[in-house]
Amino acid sequence: MESSDGWPTPDEAAVALAEAEASRTKLARGVVLPSFFDAAIGAAITVQIATTALGLADIGGWARWLLPAGVVVFVLVAVIELARFRRLNGAWLGGFASRVVGGTATAAAASYVLSLGAAVWAAFAQAWWLVGSARPPAAWPARGAVAAGSGPTGRRRRHTAGGNRRRGWPCW
Amino acid sequence: MTTLTAVSEAEFATLRDTLQVSDSVLSKHVAALVAVGYANSRKGIRAGRRTTWISLTAAGRTALSTHVAALRELIAGVE
Numbered sequence: 001m002e003s004s005d006g007w008p009t010p011d012e013a014a015v016a017l018a019e020a021e022a023s024r025t026k027l028a029r030g031v032v033l034p035s036f037f038d039a040a041i042g043a044a045i046t047v048q049i050a051t052t053a054l055g056l057a058d059i060g061g062w063a064r065w066l067l068p069a070g071v072v073v074f075v076l077v078a079v080i081e082l083a084r085f086r087r088l089n090g091a092w093l094g095g096f097a098s099r100v101v102g103g104t105a106t107a108a109a110a111s112y113v114l115s116l117g118a119a120v121w122a123a124f125a126q127a128w129w130l131v132g133s134a135r136p137p138a139a140w141p142a143r144g145a146v147a148a149g150s151g152p153t154g155r156r157r158r159h160t161a162g163g164n165r166r167r168g169w170p171c172w
Numbered sequence: 173m174t175t176l177t178a179v180s181e182a183e184f185a186t187l188r189d190t191l192q193v194s195d196s197v198l199s200k201h202v203a204a205l206v207a208v209g210y211a212n213s214r215k216g217i218r219a220g221r222r223t224t225w226i227s228l229t230a231a232g233r234t235a236l237s238t239h240v241a242a243l244r245e246l247i248a249g250v251e
Contacts, residue, residue, distance in 0.1 A: 013243040020174035027190045028178040087219055090186030091179040 031091060034084040041101060044077035045112070049119045053131050057123035173210065173228060173236045181227040183218055202226055210235055 008016065051070025054063050078101040086092055099105045122130035175190055176182060182190075188198050202224075205211035210232030216225045228236070 008243070008246070010247050010249065013246045017240065017243055017247075023175040023191055024178045027175050027182070027186070030190070031179070090183035090218060092181040092225075094180035 027091070031089050031093065034081065034088050037081055037085070040077055040081050044074045048074040049112075049116050050131050052116060053119035053123040056120055057126075173205065173232060174240075176211070176226065176228045177233065177236070181225050183216075184224040184226060187226060205232065 048070040051066035051073075055065070055067030055070070058064060078097075082097055082101060085096070099108070119131050122128070175187065184195075184198065184202075188195060191198065202211060202213055206213050209229055212227045212229055214225050216223055
């Protein structure tokens with residue numbers, strides 16, 4: 001395909017670039033979230049926030065053991081969900097764990113801090129019904145992070161290869 | 173190599189399916205890239221099976237950027 005001096009012609013170069021970009025986009029668009037990923041991470045964060053708030057409100061009593069228990073639950077769920085993501089996609093996105101699960105993205109971190117603050121306040125005020133309802137929105141940070149990290153267009157769609165259906169949720 | 177820039181690391185089968193090449197073709201290309209230090213290859217497990225995970229090195233990304241820039245200059249020289 002290359003010209004006699006070893007360099008491709010401009011047409012060959014354009015075709016090569018287009019094909020390379022098409023493959024890259026195909027891989028990026030095939031990245032999906034496992035089913036119920038958002039719900040699982042959201043529930044784990046809710047449990048962690050609620051147990052932290054209850055533990056802090058009763059730090060001298062038995063409830064203080066809820067603090068580490070909530071963290072353990074969150075870590076377990078996070079590990080399972082990240083393993084599901086890796087198994088489903090056969091790929092890994094740099095920064096996915098920290099941004100989506102660890103909440104290091106600005107919006108996720110801010111919403112977590114606000115939710116935790118509200119839950120702690122509710123626990124000290126003994127408004128128990130509020131403690132469980134103070135949770136950050138888990139859905140859009142996960143999808144946004146995968147969309148941002150999986151390619152220039154960042155769109156996801158269900159991917160079917162070789163007749164085997166991959167279960168996944170779109171990231172948009 | 174461009175395909176690998178979409179992710180941090182990809183499994184051999186995922187890369188093969190995306191590029192629509194045979195195992196032997198991909199294996200040869202990966203071996204060549206690893207030999208010159210442009211890619212890393214490591215053994216892992218996925219769904220209980222042993223598999224190979226491939227990623228680009230920093231040198232590989234630099235080399236790819238340089239190559240793409242050269243191709244674009246070639247195209248731009250005609251326009």
